[in-house]
Amino acid sequence: MNQVLVKVLYGYAGGVLLIGAVNAQAEAVVTDNVVSMVAQSQTFVPVTFGQVFKDGDIPRGATVTATLNDQPITLQVDSKAANPDGSLRHAVLTTMVPALPGHAKLHLTLSAGPTPTAPGPGKPVSLSQLLATNYNAKMAINIGGTNYTADARALLQAANNTSTCKPWDKHCNLWLSGPLVSEWVVNGPVTAADGTINPNLRIYFAVRAYAGGSSGAVPQVRTDVIVENTSAFTPQAQPQYTATLTSGDATYTSPALTQYAYTRWHQVLWWNKAQPKIYLQQDTQYIQASKAVSRYMPLKPDEKFLSSLRQSCAPLDHCDQTQAMGTTGAQAAIGPLPRWTSVYIVDPDVRAYNWMLANTDALGAYSIHYRDEQTGWPISIQKHPYVTIINWASASKLATQNSTKGAAYKADLLPGCTNNAVISKCTTAWYGTGNPYSWDNAHQPSEGYVSYMVTGDYYYMSELAFGASHNEIWSGEAYRGFTKGLIDDAHSQVRGKAWVLREMADGAWLLPDDHPLKAEFRADVENSLADWNTKYSNNPNANPLAIMDSGATYTVVNGQNKPTGEKGMAPWMHNFLTWSAGHAAELGFVGASEFRNWLAKFEIGLMTDWQANPSHGYCWLEASAYTAVVTDATGKNYLPSYSAVYAATFPSLVGLACNSPTMVTAMGVLERKPWQAGEMHGYAYSATGYPANLQIGVAAAADSGLPNAKAAWELFDSRSAKPSRTNAYNNYPNFAVVPRFFSH
Structure with missing residues (x-):
């Protein structure tokens, strides 16, 4: 076997580090592309990126090797x-990359290779090497007439x-370490010339130094300057300033900013503007x-759309x-992935990539970043088992009690805002920050995943961790089981349960294995799935409709706006939760498949119930209904079947064969506009x-393997009216999810 050997190094405590050993005949795992963004040729171009792998593609005992346009290339992992x-x-x-021609696209192929039996030459780029240069990065701001620097x-x-x-x-987190690149994340307050420290702003410098060859020089340094007002237990403030960042010849000056409590922003500078154009x-x-x-x-997004x-x-x-995420109605951020991320996932055009990162950066403007100054x-x-945002008013009262319980609440109490020249409307009746950008867990986007x-990047990793932590501390402390992180009772809306489960699962799955909070986030997910399975999946007395008991139902009113006594639910919210449980199952969380399979009976039932009784069963054209009646007139007893739900929700359609000409006509009367066969509601x-909301739930259900699951998807996919023209999925793929077995 013809092998090409390249230098190898490995063995640092945070994970295996090596420079690739390339087998010329190794089977490729994945091929990415290094794309030049300029007409000029570039040499010695550093490329650092994150890569996720399928289970088993890089097995235990193996490592990652690489070729560039079929030629072996050194790789640090x-x-x-x-x-x-x-x-x-x-x-x-x-x-x-040794040489990158202008506007070139070079194939970077990653493969699994054997772990070397002995470390090769080369030491990690060191702080001493970096400090031997004249590198620096600084931040200067003026707050209230006082100059501060970091x-x-x-x-x-x-x-x-x-x-x-x-x-x-x-104080100094080692993020990357190897012969090609090392990265250190240091932090400190902004300080005035007289030594005065601003108590709110703290600057993080993620400093990435690339090796320059055998000379030991460090010619290229990338600094991600992160500006935070995130100290969780420090009294709130809203500093106003303009910041100037410098790193050699590279500079950046911010617009005038008001930085509300628990927000952050960042800016990348390459020392002396030595930024690779790739x-x-x-x-x-x-x-x-x-x-x-x-x-x-x-899908393929339109060129005009990408250009915009x-x-x-x-x-x-x-x-x-x-801006106010609690606003009702469709939002670009809502879905398994937000619009900017789903566009990137269906087409990794550089414009979609930049759009995704820009909107991930925008999450820094929301007050969701709570850093514990004791742990960092x-x-x-x-x-902090007693910390809470939603129950803050009660917690603040309990914190005044002279008791063990009062002391516990006081130790974990977040400081509320106070009215000043910058903000108003602060009150002790509820928690607030005065931030005009408001977060809502039931409408939250995927955060940094x-x-x-x-x-x-360290910045986006920390954004992912902040998002998971915020979902923990937002909830009522007792409802989440204090340290258990239970999701169900802590979030009343079913869509809230769905998106919180997604955020916690994503953080627990992707964060570094040695992250200080990863085990906690995983425990939250496992505790929540066990809670749901106890209540539903493994409970023979659970409701027959496979819907949530907690937060799922609301009062039904008649045409005169009078309560009927019945309770209704939102099927589309259930679709979100079915997808989220399916996502957690695909990530491998114990109990997630069990919970998804219980929930999936709902989507499967709404799509296929009519097949046993075409004129009285639940007709699939209404599976995407905005609301469905799920209890009798007492409001206490669940209806026994999907046929009963159909009869209570759509009495004028009962007795008409599903999707028959007579039913389609009746649908038109009900919807007050012309209707066609195979057209779904909403x-x-x-x-x-x-129907788009329903798609993610039916797709997740289809992957369950349950009876009629595949038939439910095939029927859904056969519908006659689908997103099209200016409303097509190609530019708005949030809900364009399909089962794993799907083929066109």
Whole structure:
């Protein structure tokens, strides 16, 4: 066998580090592309990115090797997460492209290779090497007439002097370490010339230094400057300033900013403007096949649409995120993945990639980032079991009691806002920050998940962790079981349960294995799934409709707006939860398949119940109904079957054969517009209509393997009215999810 051997190095505590050993005949795992973004040729181009792998593609005992246009190339692998069988799940990969012609696209093929029996030459890029240069990055701001600064070099020098830089150190976190690149994340307050420290703003410098060959020089340094007002238990403030960032010749000046409590922003600078002009285009079909994300329809966004996408957003701007997320109706952020991320997943055009990152950056403008100043990491409910946002008013009263319980609440109480020249409407009646951008867990987007997955950046990793932590601490402390992180009772809306489960599962699955909060997030997911399975999947007395008891139903009114006594529910919210449970099952969480299978009976039932009785069973054209009646007139007893739900919800359709000409005519009367055979209720041509919402639930149900599951999908896919024209999925693929077995 013809083998080409390249230098190898491995063995640091946070994960295996190596420079690739290439087998010329190794079977490819995935091929990405290194794309030049300029007409000029480039040499010695550093490329660092995140890569997710399918289970078993890089098995235990193997490593990742690489070729560039079929030629072996050196690769550094910083492993971040592994699967239970020891195979590699996620890593940050770095290579150095020797020559990149203008506008070239070079294939970077990743393969599994044998782990070397002995380490090769080469040492990790060190802090001493970096400090031997004149590198620096600084931030300068003026707050209320006082000048404050933060200095990356001084922070790095202090860490080097004390040898404190290691993975997850509070002051100097070692993020990457190897012969091609090392990255350190240091942090400190902004300080005035007289030594005065601003108590709210803290600056994080993620400093990535690339090796320059055998000379030991460090010619290229990337600094991600992160500005945070995130100290969870420090009294709230809203500093107003303009910031100037510098790194050698590279500079950035922000617009005038008001930084509300629990927000953050960041800006990347390359020392002396030595930024490579490249785009690492990933194979997003492989990402879908890895089950890290759902499978999507084969789609191609319009060129005009791609050309219109914003490529960046100003600091602390909400960008395309909904300013008040609690606003009802369709939002671009709602779905398994938000619009900007799903567009990237179906087509990894660089404009879609930049759009995704811009809107992930925009999440920094929302007050969802709570850092525990004692640990240096997002708040842990294991350490702060009494912390709560939604129940803050009650918690603040309990904190005044002179008792053991009162002391516990006081220790975990978040400081509320106070009215001043910047904000108003603060009150002790509820928790607030005065931030005009408001978050809502029931409408929240996926937070940083795919952005971290494909970039491997510390900033997006921490955004993912902040999002999971916020979902923990937002909930009522007793309802979540204090340290258990239970989702069901803590979130009244079914869509809230769905998106919180997604956020917790994503964080628990993708965050580095040694992240200080990963085990806690995983426990939250496992506790919640066990809770649901006890209540529903394994409970012979659970309701026969496979719907949630908690937060699922509401009062039904008649044409005169009078309560009928019945209770109704929103099928589309249930679709979200079925998908979310299916997503957790695909990520491998114990109990998730069991819960998804119980929920999936609902989607399968609404789609196929009519087959046993075409004129009285639940007709699939109404499976996408906005509401469905699910109890009798007492409001206490669930209806016994989907046929009974159909009769209570659509009495004028009962007795008409499903999808028959007479029923289609009756549908037209009910909907007050012309109808056609095979057309489902609820904006059938819209990419955000109720059939689109139903699609993700039916797709997840179809993958369950339950009786009639595949038939339910095939019937749904046969519908005559689908998203089209300006409302087509190609530019709005949030809900364009299909089963794993789907084929066109």
